[in-house]
Amino acid sequence: MRRGIAATALAASLALAATACGGSDSGDSGDSADGPVTITWWDTSNATNEAPTYQELVKEFEAANKDIKVEYVNVPFDQAQNKFDTAAGAKGAPDVLRSEVGWTPAFAKKGFFLPLDGTEALADQAKFQPSLIEQATYEDKVYGVPFTTDTLALVYNKKLFADAGVEPPTTWDELKTAAATIKEETGVDGYWGSTSAYYAQSFLYGEGTDTVDATAKKITVTSPEAKKGYETWKSLFDGDGLRKANTTAEAYSAIQDAFVNGEVASIIQGPWEITNFYKGSAFADKNNLGIATVPAGSSGEAGAPTGGHNLSVYAGSDASRQEAALKFVNFMTSAKSQETIALKNSTLPTRDDAYTDQVKADPGIAGYQGVLAAAQPRPALPEYSSLWGPLDEELLAIAGDKKSLDEGLSSAETAIQKLVPDFTK
Structure with missing residues (x-):
């Protein structure tokens, strides 16, 4: 040593x-x-x-x-x-x-x-x-x-993707197309998204933004770029081969179980689940597990939280x-x-x-x-991790059609303001 x-x-x-x-x-x-x-x-x-x-x-x-x-x-x-x-x-x-x-x-x-x-x-x-x-x-x-x-990645079932003749998508639009094709060719849903704010973070990065701009001390969760990111996130709960949002307390385990057992072809997930992937019937052969960078947004860049x-x-x-x-x-x-x-x-x-x-x-x-x-990397902002709390609540309501996107993000902005009172809107 x-x-x-x-x-x-x-x-x-x-x-x-x-x-x-x-x-x-x-x-x-x-x-x-x-x-x-x-x-x-x-x-x-x-x-x-x-x-x-x-x-x-x-x-x-x-x-x-x-x-x-x-x-x-x-x-x-x-x-x-x-x-x-x-x-x-x-x-x-x-x-x-x-x-x-x-x-x-x-x-x-x-x-x-x-x-x-x-x-x-x-x-x-x-x-x-x-x-x-x-x-x-x-x-x-x-x-x-x-x-x-x-970090987060798009994890996918290589066999289902191959059976449908599709490649891992590099953009969210490509993911929608792939999900529909997988459903048509295999009968299996192509993608299931999460309502969690942490998992939605990649949609913000794909638009070149974040919940806040720590350098400028500004809350950006309702900015045009953030709204666009969240619009894309919400759109992935509705369409051919896309599963509807699970807004129950068991959502995490439900999504995970569906993926590892071959009931859905792809999800966004982190490496803490690697050992559990292999316990599922779909990945008895470990080499069937595909891992790709999260799709990019309209900025052309892909990003995931560290x-x-x-x-x-x-x-x-x-x-x-x-x-x-x-x-x-x-x-x-x-x-x-x-x-x-x-x-x-x-x-x-x-x-x-x-x-x-x-x-x-x-x-x-x-x-x-x-x-x-x-x-x-996350901004060196002491309050940063706590900002996902209000968003978890509001994104759940948005995904469950209890609130519109504007209503939910406005409520999140108000709650975030209390956590970082010296930030401007």
């Missing part, structure tokens, strides 16, 4: 950082004059499918670093953000957090994350995809090391624990560790040298690696 900067210089810099952040008031630091330093890691991954791999890597790290013990805690993802916010505010947070990329600006702004520039954790910075480092950056400082990444997780270090820990945490983050994000994680969990590495021949033998991982170029 690479050591990065000298331990003495690191300890001095961390002591300064800890002083600036007020140190740690979380009680026992885990340090002992004759024992190992103990750090705590909150892992927010799936406890059944992913966590065992991380627990094995923790053991491997401890075996190679006898002076460090890692207390592993699996925290449910949907609870982790609030739990960490509360714990960090009380200066009792874990030393390392598996943080969703969208959490970085808010926690960095509050001073909860340690800047990692020049530390051992980020010693291999040049190995990581630049867009992922950008996503971990707030006000010109890097606050997380990219751990896993994801997701994933970083490993971030708590700024409130004492210097010895921060030093140990930085070593741990460096180990967990190394090429070797990322290769192991990819092979066992079917998640996407964040560094190119982890895409070994063995990793790319998985058609799902190889396919998603091929679409990462279209992934767009």
Whole structure:
């Protein structure tokens, strides 16, 4: 494992950082004059499918670093953000957090994350995809090391597409045509869309816009470009070979199940479902899974939101624990560790040298690696991830014909204004 900067210089810099952040008031630091330093890691991954791999890597790290013990805690993802916010505010947070990329600006702004520039954790910075480092950056400082990444893609059933004689579409209009042809030739619906705001984000990128312009501090969700994107999104719920919007609480699982069992030929989905794709009858042969860049809008460009997780270090820990945490983050994000994680969990590495021949033998991982170029980093806006909340509610109403597009987007704009009150409409 690479050591990065000298331990003495690191300890001095961390002591300064800890002083600036007020140190740690979380009680026992885990340090002992004759024992190992103990750090705590909150892992927010799936406890059944992913966590065992991380627990094995923790053991491997401890075996190679006898002076460090890692207390592993699996925290449910949907609870982790609030739990960490509360714990960090009380200066009792874990030393390392598996943080969703969208959490970085808010926690960095509050001073909860340690800047990692020049530390051992980020010693291999040049190995990581630049867009992922950008996503971990707030006000010109890097606050997380990219751990896993994801984006959305058009996933499709190669056999159904071949039986219908159609190629993966590159525009939304081509998708409509392909869906109709697939329905006519095979009897299977060609596409089923989601009402979720996150999944609708690609329609905005395809028109060269977003929900807000963070640089200009302007809400753009009702702009002509955004309306055009959402009009295209809504149009894909009505037509030959296009399934109507599912507005129930079970929509996600219904769409997923229909795809993996060959009842619909294509959907928009992320790589977190790779292992579940293969459990479906349609993909008993993994090579039947097709993965293509999301279709482009009228701008001619295709784009999908970048997701994933970083490993971030708590700024409130004492210097010895921060030093140990930085070593741990460096180990967990190394090429070797990322290769192991990819092979066992079917998640996407964040560094190119982890895409070994063995990793790319998985058609799902190889396919998603091929679409990462279209992934767009989120703006470094602390409130950005929360903007999808109002849109989830309004898009559901629009897709279910409870509100017109104008009504729904106007309501979303009003709700977003409350989240970013210094933005203009």
